[in-house]
Amino acid sequence: MIDRASPFAKNPKGFVHSLPSRAGLERLLPLLILVVIVAAIMLLAGQLGIVQQRRITLGFISMISVVGLYVFMGNSGVLNFSSVAFMAIGAYVSALLTMRPQVKATFLRDLPDWLASAQFDPWIGILAGGLVAALVALIVGLPLMRLSGIGAGIATLSLLIICYIVLGNWTGVTGGQRSLMGLPTYVTVWNAGLAAIGAIILAFIYQESRSCLALRASREDEVAARAAGVRVVRERLTAFVLGAFICGIAGVFYGHFLGTLRVENFYLDPTFLYITMLVVGGMRSLTGAVSGVIVISALAEILRLLEVGLRLPGLDAAIRAPAGLGDVVLAALMLGIILFRPQGITGGREITLRGLRD
Amino acid sequence: MSNLVPVLIDAFSVGGLYALTALGIGLIFSVMRLANFAHAEFVTVPAYALFVLSAQPTVMAISAAVLVAVVLSLATERAAFRPLRGIDPATMLIASFTVSMFLQRLLVFAFDSRLKPVDPLAFLSGSVPLFGVSVNLLKLTTVITCLVLLVALTLFLKYTRFGLEMRAAAEDFTMSRLLGVRANRVIATAFVLSALLAAVVAVLFSAQTGFVQPRFGLQIVIIAFVATVIGGLGNLLGAAVGGFLVGVVATLLQTYLPPDLRPFREAFLFLIVIVVLLFRPQGLFPARGLKERI
Amino acid sequence: MSALLEIRKLTVSYGRITALSEIDLSVGVGEIVAIIGPNGAGKSSLLNAIAGVVPAAGGSVTLDGTEMLRLPLEESVRHGIAMVPEGRHVLPGLTVLENLRLGATIRTDLAAVKADLEGFLDAFPILRERRGEPAGRLSGGEQQMLVIARALMSRPRLLMLDEPSLGLAPRIVGQVYDMITQTRARGVTILVVEQNARRALSVADKTHVLNGGAIRLSGTAEELSGNPQFEAAYFGLRASVDE
Numbered sequence: 001m002i003d004r005a006s007p008f009a010k011n012p013k014g015f016v017h018s019l020p021s022r023a024g025l026e027r028l029l030p031l032l033i034l035v036v037i038v039a040a041i042m043l044l045a046g047q048l049g050i051v052q053q054r055r056i057t058l059g060f061i062s063m064i065s066v067v068g069l070y071v072f073m074g075n076s077g078v079l080n081f082s083s084v085a086f087m088a089i090g091a092y093v094s095a096l097l098t099m100r101p102q103v104k105a106t107f108l109r110d111l112p113d114w115l116a117s118a119q120f121d122p123w124i125g126i127l128a129g130g131l132v133a134a135l136v137a138l139i140v141g142l143p144l145m146r147l148s149g150i151g152a153g154i155a156t157l158s159l160l161i162i163c164y165i166v167l168g169n170w171t172g173v174t175g176g177q178r179s180l181m182g183l184p185t186y187v188t189v190w191n192a193g194l195a196a197i198g199a200i201i202l203a204f205i206y207q208e209s210r211s212c213l214a215l216r217a218s219r220e221d222e223v224a225a226r227a228a229g230v231r232v233v234r235e236r237l238t239a240f241v242l243g244a245f246i247c248g249i250a251g252v253f254y255g256h257f258l259g260t261l262r263v264e265n266f267y268l269d270p271t272f273l274y275i276t277m278l279v280v281g282g283m284r285s286l287t288g289a290v291s292g293v294i295v296i297s298a299l300a301e302i303l304r305l306l307e308v309g310l311r312l313p314g315l316d317a318a319i320r321a322p323a324g325l326g327d328v329v330l331a332a333l334m335l336g337i338i339l340f341r342p343q344g345i346t347g348g349r350e351i352t353l354r355g356l357r358d
Numbered sequence: 359m360s361n362l363v364p365v366l367i368d369a370f371s372v373g374g375l376y377a378l379t380a381l382g383i384g385l386i387f388s389v390m391r392l393a394n395f396a397h398a399e400f401v402t403v404p405a406y407a408l409f410v411l412s413a414q415p416t417v418m419a420i421s422a423a424v425l426v427a428v429v430l431s432l433a434t435e436r437a438a439f440r441p442l443r444g445i446d447p448a449t450m451l452i453a454s455f456t457v458s459m460f461l462q463r464l465l466v467f468a469f470d471s472r473l474k475p476v477d478p479l480a481f482l483s484g485s486v487p488l489f490g491v492s493v494n495l496l497k498l499t500t501v502i503t504c505l506v507l508l509v510a511l512t513l514f515l516k517y518t519r520f521g522l523e524m525r526a527a528a529e530d531f532t533m534s535r536l537l538g539v540r541a542n543r544v545i546a547t548a549f550v551l552s553a554l555l556a557a558v559v560a561v562l563f564s565a566q567t568g569f570v571q572p573r574f575g576l577q578i579v580i581i582a583f584v585a586t587v588i589g590g591l592g593n594l595l596g597a598a599v600g601g602f603l604v605g606v607v608a609t610l611l612q613t614y615l616p617p618d619l620r621p622f623r624e625a626f627l628f629l630i631v632i633v634v635l636l637f638r639p640q641g642l643f644p645a646r647g648l649k650e651r652i
Numbered sequence: 653m654s655a656l657l658e659i660r661k662l663t664v665s666y667g668r669i670t671a672l673s674e675i676d677l678s679v680g681v682g683e684i685v686a687i688i689g690p691n692g693a694g695k696s697s698l699l700n701a702i703a704g705v706v707p708a709a710g711g712s713v714t715l716d717g718t719e720m721l722r723l724p725l726e727e728s729v730r731h732g733i734a735m736v737p738e739g740r741h742v743l744p745g746l747t748v749l750e751n752l753r754l755g756a757t758i759r760t761d762l763a764a765v766k767a768d769l770e771g772f773l774d775a776f777p778i779l780r781e782r783r784g785e786p787a788g789r790l791s792g793g794e795q796q797m798l799v800i801a802r803a804l805m806s807r808p809r810l811l812m813l814d815e816p817s818l819g820l821a822p823r824i825v826g827q828v829y830d831m832i833t834q835t836r837a838r839g840v841t842i843l844v845v846e847q848n849a850r851r852a853l854s855v856a857d858k859t860h861v862l863n864g865g866a867i868r869l870s871g872t873a874e875e876l877s878g879n880p881q882f883e884a885a886y887f888g889l890r891a892s893v894d895e
Contacts, residue, residue: 079448143636150393150447151639154587157580158628165628169621268576272455279452328467331460338453339441526743526754533741535725536703538758538806 030350031204034290035197038063041294042193053189059297060192061253063290065270066277067199068246070289072239073278075212077219079153080240081271083247085163088266089136090129090248091255092167092174095183098125098256103182110172122186126252133248137241145236148222160271168263180261187257195253199246203286211238280337282344287351295345300330363489365613371497371566373605374504375559377598379582380589381511382555384597387586388528389548391447392439395454395583399461400556401575403430405564406465409474419478424557430461431553432546440545458576465572472571479565500562507558508598511551515594520547528592581608584631590641600642656681656841657702657810662711664697671697672865674711679810684832684842686856688849689886694865695845696738699812702843703728703735715810730758734808738815742795742802744788748779751787751798755805765805772801793824800831804840811835813844817851829855849886853877861885 038060045056069083096104096111097120104116120128140159147155167174174180206212215235218225226232255261273296281292303326337345379397386394404423411419438457442450482499485492515521526534527544535541556575563578564570581604589600607630611623619626634642657679664672672694679685687695700706702713704725713720715731723731734755743751752772756765773780776797782790787798796816803811813832817825825848833855836842846852853859853873861869861882868885869876876882 077448079451144632147635147639150451150587150591151635153393153448153451154584155632155635158584158631161580162625162628165622165625272459275452276456276459279449325467327463328460331456331463335438335453335456335460338449338456339438342442342445342449342453522746522750522754523757525746525750529743529745530741532705532725533737533743534754536705536729536735536737537754537802538726538729539754540726541724 026352027208029352030287031201033351034200034204034287037290037294038193038197038200042189045189045193055297055301057187057189057192057257059293060189060196061187061250061257062274062277062297063196063293064192064199064253065247065250066274066281066289066293067196067203067286068243068248068250069274069278070243070283070286071203071206071246072236072243073275074283074285074289075207075215075219075239076236077284078148078236079150080156080243081153081275082156082159082163083243083274084266084271085160086133086137086244086247087251087254087270088163088167088263089133090251091261091266092180092251093132093248094122094125094129094252095180095255095261096173097128098122098184099182107175107178107180107182108173122184122256125256126249129252130245130248133251134241134245137244138237141237141240141244145233145240160267164263164267167266174263175261177263181259183255183259183261185256185259187253192253192257195249199249200286200290202242202246203289206239206242207286211235215239276334276338280334280344282346282348284343284348285346285350288344288346288348291345291351296330296334299333300326303327303329363491364493365609367488367493367497367501368613369606369609370504370602371500372609373602374501375563375578375601376582376585376605377601378504378507378555378559379578380585380597380601381508381594382552382559383579383582383586384589384592384594385524385548385552385555386545388592388594389524389531390439390443390545391450392454393447393451393583393586393591394439394552395451395579396434396438396457396461397552397556397582398458398573398575398579399465400427400431400553401560401563401578402465402570402572403427403461404557404560405476405570405574406469406474408478408561408564409469409476409570412476412478416478416481420557420561423478423560424554427553427557427560428550431549431556435545435549440542462572462576469572473569474571475568476564476570477568478561482565496562496565500566503558503562507555511555511594514551520544524548581627584628588631588634588641590643593641593643596641596643654681655679656683656716657843658712658714659702660712662698662701662713663709664694664701664706665709666706670865672701675862675865675867677860677867679841679843680857682836682839682841683857684836684844684855686852686859687843687845687862688847688852688859689862691847693862695847695862696814697865698862699735699737699814699843699845702812703733705735705737729806729808732809733812734803734806734810735812736799736803736814736816738818740792740795740799742787742790742798745786747784748787748790748798749783751802752779752805755802758806768805768807772805776801793820793827796820796824796828797831800828800835804835808840810841810843813842815845815847817846817848825851 041056045053065083065087069080072078073080096115100119101117104111108116144155168177170176214225214230217228218230218232218235222232251266277292277296278289279292280296281290282288307324307326341347379401382400383394383397386392404427407423407426408419411422434457438453439450442453479496479499482496484495486495486498488498515525523534523539523544524547526537526539531541559578564574582601585600585604586597588604589596589598604627608623608627611626612620615623615626655678659675659677662672662675663670675698687698689695697706701708702720704720704723708721715733718731720728720731720733743754746754752769756768759765773783778794779798779801787795790798800813800816816828816832820828829851832842832844844852844856853876856873858870858872859876860867861876863885869879869881871879
């Protein structure tokens with residue numbers, strides 16, 4: 001069944017299983033290169049000041065989330081606006097598990113007793129955040145994965161909005177419109193970088209699997225893939241759940257990086273940003289996902305530095321900094337990349353040594 | 359009855375704005391398969407024009423708002439969407455997000471993100487008696503304007519040469535071009551009409567809310583988007599009906615939901631949207647010849 | 653006879669697949685020229701390239717001396733080329749009358765347009781009878797009549813028809829071909845692409861056999877039917893499709 005699907009894959013020979021070890025190494029090469037790049041950024045961050053470290057940490061968190069988005073949207077070709085909703089779920093789950101009971105008692109009155117009185121280890125929070133997000137994805141994905149195209153886009157957007165409204169109004173459990181404060185802030189550039197590497201490895205293992213090969217076949221031609229026996233809904237669901245797991249963990253890191261949760265942080269702005277990062281990098285490859293995050297984060301940082309550097313005396317920076325010219329230029333640059341390279345910087349290909357030499 | 363009239367006027371004044379917005383999105387989608395999220399800024403930017411010109415006479419402010427919307431929409435088409443013609447709808451949708459994000463940030467940069475007061479239709483603040491109850495004049499005007507525009511648009515599409523060309527392009531773009539229909543002109547017409555509808559929405563909606571901010575158009579466009587899909591993408595009548603339907607359902611939920619659940623009313627609305635999509639993936643009134651392959 | 657349409661070394665490819673390689677062809681004023689050949693021979697690509705639906709990879713196409721390639725799609729009808737694509741392509745949600753009116757999109761002589769419209773409605777009473785109905789509801793034969801009439805509403809110099817007999821009952825095919833010969837009688841030059849070789853040969857002044865992206869054989873009906881190579885050329889026994 002899977003063999004019949006292989007003619008639809010972009011590069012079938014790269015996925016065939018029983019290959020000699022040299023070819024096997026070549027297959028692993030994109031992963032190795034990406035991991036080395038992320039590790040290099042971590043080491044570089046270690047040399048920089050605290051402000052830069054925090055920006056890079058935030059970049060790693062974006063990377064986890066965009067990789068999670070890629071696992072589903074890149075491999076299936078189906079629009080997905082709900083990844084940030086799964087980040088929110090992960091963030092709130094972990095917050096409820098790891099905050100100190102005294103803090104919970106102040107803000108959250110409707111928690112069940114076992115939860116209100118407990119404080120779990122960060123590890124439990126990370127795992128639970130990912131798993132609950134994955135579980136929700138499994139439940140909502142079961143019906144949703146039948147949709148394609150714009151319909152899937154609208155349905156997942158609806159999902160995001162529902163999540164936003166529920167979190168924003170379920171005051172006794174999430175704090176609602178007020179900020180939820182007092183999350184332990186254990187996230188550093190090191191553990192966020194390691195988590196990003198973990199997400200990349202997970203996404204890579206998945207994309208080399210037979211399940212993902214079948215999913216990619218359905219991305220190229222859904223009707224033909226179905227005819228060849230690919231169970232499209234099941235393969236999509238697998239990717240959706242795995243992607244949600246990764247996004248959930250991204251959310252956990254985000255929450256424990258900021259120390260404060262606001263539902264606004266999990267709505268349209270980050271959704272657009274992450275999707276744009278993925279598309280700018282190239283939606284169809286893991287290299288695209290990772291490089292989109294790096295390029296956009298680097299551009300944003302350069303523009304921010306310019307903005308600070310060009311600040312005129314007498315201007316009130318507090319108003320300009322979050323909403324300045326840099327944001328406008330960044331959006332224009334992202335639009336420019338999409339206009340001139342609709343397939344993204346990588347054109348949807350994985351990085352290879354040959355690609356580096358060219 | 360007396361109880362129902364205000365609810366219906368409410369429902370239709372909300373639904374009418376959604377319907378006009380859904381039509382603006384549907385017009386462009388039907389000719390070039392672009393699901394245009396930047397329509398949000400086609401609404402927001404003219405509303406800012408009303409703010410800037412709030413000291414000027416109403417007629418002048420509104421004319422300027424319409425002009426601004428048309429220029430913005432044509433400029434967007436030329437700069438961003440024309441180069442992407444023929445590319446897959448998902449990428450075009452994402453490009454329109456980026457355009458939207460760019461314009462929104464431009465507004466933040468120019469005006470900051472705080473609320474700005476606007477009241478373009480201050481003279482409509484009173485009430486009039488209707489069926490024995492007093493009805494807000496602005497809401498009544500909104501309902502009437504929406505109905506008039508729907509009729510006018512229908513007549514335009516049905517009986518003018520431009521309208522005929524647009525309907526032809528919506529059915530079969532290549533065949534229409536073979537018959538001599540100019541692609542650029544049809545698409546420009548769609549953008550101009552879309553901008554006119556957006557400008558009207560900007561005037562009416564800002565009169566209802568009394569303020570404008572950089573995300574002014576976003577919420578209404580998201581809901582209208584949903585209405586377009588629910589109605590059946592590419593089907594203009596479906597888009598209008600979908601818009602009214604969503605507005606009516608939202609108002610009814612607001613009125614009749616138990617108070618505890620009212621904050622969640624939009625969650626219910628979007629839940630209904632998902633359910634409709636699951637059972638009718640092409641929308642309630644699918645357009646002919648436009649089915650995405652399933 | 654002077655040539656209306658001149659095609660020189662026309663090449664069309666889709667990615668790595670060559671659909672037409674260096675075709676030479678000329679169509680004289682007032683002629684009916686038929687292109688026959690099996691499925692996938694490149695017949696539709698030829699018409700689509702002339703009309704500008706698909707880009708040509710090389711060569712030239714001139715109509716009365718004017719270069720047609722690289723013009724936008726909607727300009728070819730303005731230069732006098734009307735095309736009836738394969739599968740007819742009525743605009744199904746528009747009425748019969750609206751379809752006919754769209755055929756005259758490029759014309760500004762409104763009184764004459766009105767007269768032409770009435771002329772077609774007289775010639776095809778069924779179209780008059782159903783003029784207010786969506787064109788998608790017509791039968792296949794009626795749709796074929798409609799799209800030919802619609803193409804003629806632009807008063808073309810050259811009418812191109814892609815598989816006009818496809819999917820029609822033999823009696824209807826007869827009517828369609830009567831319409832083609834009548835059209836030529838009114839001075840319109842015709843280029844028709846057909847899989848139905850016998851039908852095309854019966855009306856054409858000149859027929860070309862296209863296979864594997866190249867013209868294998870040319871001649872009048874008598875020349876071709878007497879030619880022992882005809883079947884081999886048509887069924888591609890010698891030909892190979894480049895891929």
